[in-house]
Amino acid sequence: MRVSKLVERSGVPLATIKYYIREGVLMPGETTSATQATYGEHHLRRLALIRALTDIVGLSVQKTAEVIRLIETPGDDLFLALGAAIGALPPYDDSDGDEQRDYPLARAVLERNGQVYDPDYPAVAQLERALTAASAAGFPIDDDRLDHYAAHTRAIAYYDLDHAPEGPARATIEYAVLGTALNEPVIAALRRLAHQDLALGRFSANIPAS
Amino acid sequence: MRVSKLVERSGVPLATIKYYIREGVLMPGETTSATQATYGEHHLRRLALIRALTDIVGLSVQKTAEVIRLIETPGDDLFLALGAAIGALPPYDDSDGDEQRDYPLARAVLERNGQVYDPDYPAVAQLERALTAASAAGFPIDDDRLDHYAAHTRAIAYYDLDHAPEGPARATIEYAVLGTALNEPVIAALRRLAHQDLALGRFSANIPAS
Incomplete structure (x- = not known):
C-alpha cells in the first residue's frame, strides 16, 4: 500500500510515521521509484505495537525502540x-x-x-x-x-x-x-x-x- | 514534644512541616506561648501518612489533603x-x-x-x-x-x-x-x-x- 493508505488504516499521522522511520523504530517501505515506497501488513502491526508501547504503556520512542529490538532479535x-x-x-x-x-x-x-x-x-x-x-x-x-x-x-x-x-x-x-x-x-x-x-x-x- | 523533636523523629524538614500546616494537611501544634507549640504522637502518625501519600503514591499535597479529609471525616x-x-x-x-x-x-x-x-x-x-x-x-x-x-x-x-x-x-x-x-x-x-x-x-x- 502507499503511505497515504498506511496513514488512513493505522490512524497515525504522516509526520509521525516519518519520525518513527527516522528513529529506526519503524522499518522503511520498499522503494518503488525515486519518490514512492510501498508498505505492508507488517508495517501496520508494527505501528500498533509502537502506539501500544508509547501511548498506553507510556514509553519514550527511544525506550520503545529498545524493547522492539529485544523482541525482534532475541538471541539464542x-x-x-x-x-x-x-x-x-x-x-x-x-x-x-x-x-x-x-x-x-x-x-x-x-x-x-x-x-x-x-x-x-x-x-x-x-x-x-x-x-x-x-x-x-x-x-x-x-x-x-x-x-x-x-x-x-x-x-x-x-x-x-x-x-x-x-x-x-x-x-x-x-x-x-x-x-x-x-x-x-x-x-x-x-x-x-x-x-x-x-x-x-x-x-x-x-x-x-x- | 517541641517542633525540633518532631523534625528529628519524623525526618521531615521544618520548612516542609510549616508548609503542611499552612496547606491544612497537618494540624497545628498546641500553642504553649507566643513563640512555642507542642506536638504529639498524632503529628508523627499524620506526617508518616502524608509522606506515604506524597512520596510513595505520588499524590500532590492538595490531593493528599483531599484524601486525608475523606479519612478523617467519613460521614455516616x-x-x-x-x-x-x-x-x-x-x-x-x-x-x-x-x-x-x-x-x-x-x-x-x-x-x-x-x-x-x-x-x-x-x-x-x-x-x-x-x-x-x-x-x-x-x-x-x-x-x-x-x-x-x-x-x-x-x-x-x-x-x-x-x-x-x-x-x-x-x-x-x-x-x-x-x-x-x-x-x-x-x-x-x-x-x-x-x-x-x-x-x-x-x-x-x-x-x-x-
Missing part, C-alpha cells in the same frame, strides 16, 4: 531475552547505583516460596522498594499477607504462561511484554472492584461510621 | 466514604467529560461474575480503559482470561477485607487507601517474579530462540 536464549524485554518496562529504579543491592525483604518472600529468581532482575528491586515503602508508611506487609498474594499472583502467572503462543521467540516475547504492561492495570482495577463488591456486604449504609 | 456511610477515598487515588481519567460513559467491556466482566458495582466508581472507567487499550494494541483480553484474573484478584480482595482493622471508620478507610495504593506495586512485582520462576522451567537456555 529465550529466557534471557524475556528477562531483558520485561526489565526494560517501567517502573524504573531511580535510586543511586551505589545503594545497597541486597533486597532482604524481597529475597525473604521469594525464598520462603521456593521461587527461582535472578537477583539482578528489576522486579526484585521493584518488590523491595514497594515493601520498604509500605513499612515506611507504617503499614508493613506481613509474611502471611505476602504469601497469600504470592499464591494468587502465581496462579495468574501460570495461566499467562499456559497461554503463551507457540512459535517463534519473537511472538513469545511480544506476548510477555504486552501481557505484562497491559494486564497490570486490568488486575489492579479488578482488585479495586472486588473490594467494592465485598465491602458492600460488610460496610453498607446504616453502620455507624465511628 | 462507610461504604460511600470508602469509595470516595479510593476514587481519589490514581490513575486519573483524563478523557473528556462528554465521552460516552457506558463501559461495555467492564460491565460485561462484572455482570458475568455477579459483582455489584457503582457505575460511577472510577475503577470501572479504569478497567474499561485498560481493556480498550489492550484491544487497540492487538492484544485483546478474552473472557476466559478475564474471569481467571477476576477469580484470583477476588481471593486477594477477600483476604484484604478479612484483615481490615476493627474500630473507627477512620482506621478502616486509612487501611483501604494505603492497602490499595501501596499493595498494587507489590502484586505487580510478584506476578513478574512468578513469570520468571515459571519461565525458567519452560524457556531456559538451549531451546532454539526462533
